[in-house]
Amino acid sequence: EPEVTQTPSHQVTQMGQEVILRCVPISNHLYFYWYRQILGQKVEFLVSFYNNEISEKSEIFDDQFSVERPDGSNFTLKIRSTKLEDSAMYFCASSESSDRWYGYTFGSGTRLTVV
């Protein structure tokens, strides 16, 4: 079964540092998403990306966040200056183009710890 792959699985960073979280969506998917989940809480939407541009973003996705599809396979989330409250599990997801809800699949996540 196709998978969404995320690296690294765990990242520890100092407050104020920049981090880049990487995702490889399923190969024939054209919609890409980032979500986050603070420990013990619900999954929250950050941003969706289609046709090389942001489709939607939540109020969490402020100026310190950015997304990029640098090549044909990777999809990245950059946090410019990390804060303690950015500590969370970050999930990438992707879905098909013909029906954006079809095959909506989450990656295994990156646990980000800001110290």
Next chain:
Amino acid sequence: GENVEQHPSTLSVQEGDSAVIKCTYSDSASNYFPWYKQELGKRPQLIIDIRSNVGEKKDQRIAVTLNKTAKHFSLHITETQPEDSAVYFCAAPSGAGSYQLTFGKGTKLSVIP
């Protein structure tokens, strides 16, 4: 935007019993309702979903029902097994044409052997 309420927050059942988890949503234009299972430290995994043109959908021991008039949908697990123990999340699109899912707060299901 969409508001999704999920109940109960915790649920304990004896092995072999049924479990029911309920969600309500606020946006009447929402048309897709997935349920995710999340084991500790792992990704949310889609277990079943339903579209707004269908009232019920079954997949072996799992079923989902949708009441569009009342704006609620429910997950039913029959003949529960210890491996069903996990956190279950419902979700709904954040409005017509939205690409994002709004999740409920989750239900921690414990199946007691």
